[in-house]
Amino acid sequence: MKRRLSLGLALTVVSVMASALAFAQGDAQWALEKSTLTYHMSHPVHKVDGVSAAAKGKGICHGGECNFLIAAPVKSFDSGDTNRDLHMVEAVRGAQYPMVVVRAKFPAADTASPTVYADLEVQFAGQTAHYAHVAFQRTTEAGETHITGTIQATCSDFKIDRPSFLTVPIKNEIPISVDMTWKPM
Amino acid sequence: MAQSALVREARNSSLAMAGVDASKAQLPDAPVPVGSDEQQQQQPPQQQTNPPQQNEPTLGDLGISASQTQGSARQQALLDKRTHMLKVHQTLGLITAIPMAAALITGPQAKAKGRNGETITEPSQANLDFHIALGGLTTGMYAATAYYAAFAPKVPGVKKKGAIRVHEALIWVHGPGMVLTPVLGIIAYKQENAGERVHGIASAHGAVAEITAAAYGASLIAVSWPIHLKF
DSSP states (O other), rough: OOHHHHHHHHHHHHHHHHHHHTTTTTSSSEEEEEEEEEEEEETTEEEEEEEEEOOOEEEEEEETEEEEEEEEGGGOOOOOOOHHHHHHHHHTTEEEEEEEEEEEEGGGGGGGEEEEEEEEHHHHHEEEEEEEEEEEEEEEEEEEEEEEEEEBBGGGGGOOOOOETEEEOOOOOOOEEEEEEEOOO | OOOHHHHHHHHHHHHHTOOOHHHHHHHOOOOOOOOOGGGGGOOOOOOOOOOOOSSSSOGGTTOOOHHOOOOHHHHHHHHHHHHHHHHHHHHHHHHHHHHHHHHHTTTTTGBBBBBBBOOOTTOOHHHHHHHHHHHHHHHHHHHHHHHHHHOOOOOOOOOOOOOHHHHEEEEEEHHHHHHHHHHHHHHHHHHHHHOOOGGGGGGGHHHHHHHHHHHHHHHHHHOOSSSOOOO
């Protein structure tokens, strides 16, 4: 009886540890459960946040390396003003290149820590930019892995002609805040 | 530029028909990005034509079809034209505010009261002529401003929200005001020219002009709202 209890306890501990480490190390596949991607735009008389909750994503960890893919329609970003949103889509050539696609790569072994450092490839506005060693905060709760972070993107990274208001262009920096919840498939 | 976009689109279509991942195929040559944050240095760009490896998810895995990633050069041209026309609308609108304000300032001086309060019967007085010229210029520029907004291409399926709704609603105040103000001004001018004191509907010329200018100013502010001054 005592031996059975010990065995049960050990199995429980192992399964809990396994699920906790699954995101970090094991061969696994992940699906994006929910997300918000937010771009921040600054101008001397304006500050605008455009939010998209329409991103889709999948991650594959295999052979010690994790590859994640996240994609969202450019027109899904909502700043609360349709006129501004249409201008944004025009400025980033969103009708010609309707998706923003992010590929993230990071070693599975490095992801046991609460901070994940990923190399990103961002396809946006018909251009591709790479961001190395971008830090994302990781927390795991109830089988879901929560990832937050900021990509320090700029308009010039994607050859975007900065829109102007009252003849003053917006700031070159357009940081993208990422807030994602992943679940194992 | 447009030709290269069409060539790119045609290439994407043929690749899609051949079963190539359009999300990658439609991407043009990658740029050399400008350096940014120390922590997030960008590497030299790569061509995006390599097929994904076995352990890399694809857009197809996300349920995103090739047609969803396919862009439309025609739609982009429509947006470009829309933005161009609205930029002209914005510039003309701001410039129009200058003669409008000047006409408001010169309006009370153009009432042409004589030394003893009697009506002046000579419309050749300089300030009256100047006021009329400013009013005419304002009306003409307003019409040009309105043209660029009214004839900017519309994007189908877009339900308007935000400050643009207030901006557009105010047209119903300053639009009729911009028609009525010069008409009343002409009537007032004719009455003064005939040696009469301005009377009847013409006496509302000043008040209508002020309401029109107030609505126009509110419209300018509305489309810029919310304003966060930070230099």
